[in-house]
Amino acid sequence: MAVAASTEGMPLARVPQVQSLNAVRIWIYALAALVVLMVAVGGATRLTGSGLSITEWRPVTGAIPPLSEQAWLVEFEKYKQISQYELVNKGMTLSEFKFIYAWEWGHRQLGRLIGLVFFLPLVWFWARGAIKGRLALTLLGIGALGGLQGAIGWIMVASGLEPGMTAVAPIKLTLHLTVASIILACLVWVAAGLKDRSAAGPEAPAGAAPRILVGLVLFQIALGGLVAGSKAGLTYNTWPLMDGALVPPASALFAVKPWIENFVDNVVLVQFNHRLVAYLLVGFALWHAWALQRRAPGSGAAARARAVAGLALAQMVLGVVTLLLVVPLWAGLAHQVLAMAVLAMAVVHARVSTVRA
Incomplete structure (x- = not known):
């Protein structure tokens, strides 16, 4: 019914093409949903301390979990050799190990599933001629970025397996989360651009603001990765003040030497930066929604801008x-997933504004 409605009054020669692009668009949005799920499972893996439970990277054979008690004991013994076990989880039971192993295994398995859901339909659509030219090259680029993301994930895990480390390096966790967010943004950008809007008239121009919003959201997500990686959310659990001040003293913000390392390793500056960019992002989004509502009340652009701001x-x-409650699991996951929703809505707004300008 939806396809029929969207092709009503269209030349018959164009109907199959539009239907094919609709199918491709649905597939890409399904991929985007899987990426959001991947981010959520990754967040749960981090928050439950499960990310270092699998100490090897086996892209193919690692898809099969331990199937016997002896196999579980072998995996458990490997985990006992790393610093996280010795310094954090020493004395944990096999059943407790199985719990954290399940989260990390599920995260990796979901990555394999995304790979299959990407490449198998890609080949099928390409063979049928629904994907070609620039669209094909764009999707291949996204696929390559996905492969790189898998390698980044292992580099991140390997950083936590080094002697003396009990968690992954914050900068590598940030890179992993940021690349996942860029992949989501690329998928949503492509999918939003495939919707047929030939029957809709042009909108009031939105200018550069929608793209600036996308950039701000990605930057804020990266800062959130630093907060997560350094566990900065477990400190200064008051708002709007930090340790009794709106702006912590410079001696606290730049206590680490050399000064550049404060942006990654100093929980005071890491959390403060995340707060500041949040204010900037929300303020800019509200201003953009207000400006579009004044310029083009009732337009699709104004509605999308309000959605981004909201x-x-x-x-x-x-x-x-999440900060005031000291990052309980449910709040940490909800915060991470909602960040993906903000990013997706901002990308749709930017893409549609570009197409219909």
Whole structure:
């Protein structure tokens, strides 16, 4: 019914092409949903301390979990050799190890599933001629980025397996999360651009603001990765003040030498930066929504801008709640997933504004 409605009044020669592109668009949005699920499972893996439970990278054979008690004991023994076990989890039972192993195994398995859901339909659509030219090259580029993301994931895990380390390096966790977010943004950008809008008239121009919003959201997600990686959310659990001040003293913000390392290793500056960019992002999104509503009331652009602003504001409120509650699992996951929703909505807004300008 939806396809029929979208092709009503269209030349018959164009109908199969539009139907094929609709199928491709649905497939890409399904991939985007899987990426969001991957980010959520990755967040749960981190918050449950499960990310170092599998100490080897076996892209093919690693798909099969331990199937016997002896196999489980072998995996458990490997985990006992790393610093996280010795310094954090020493004395844990086999059943407790199975719990953290399940999270990490599920995260890796979901990555394999995304690979299959990407490449098998890609080959099928390409063979049928639904994907070609620039679209094909773009999707291949996204696929290559996905492969790189798998390698980055292992580099991140390997950083936590080094002697003396009990968690992954914050900068590598940030890179892993940021690349996942870029993949999501690329998928949504492509999918939003495939929707047939030939029957819709041009909108009031939105200018560069929608793309600036996308950049700000990606930057804020990266800063959130640093907060997660350094566990900065477990400190200074008050708002709007930090240790009794709106702006912590410079001696606290830049306590680490050399000064550049404060942006990654100093929990005071890491959390403060995340707060500042949140204010900037929400303020800019609200201003953009207000400006478009004045310029083009009732337009699709104004509605999308309001949606971005509303989601960004909700995300900031959820971030404050997460901080005040000292990052319970449910709040940490909700904050991470809502960040992906803000990013996706911002990308749709930017893409549609570009197509219809």
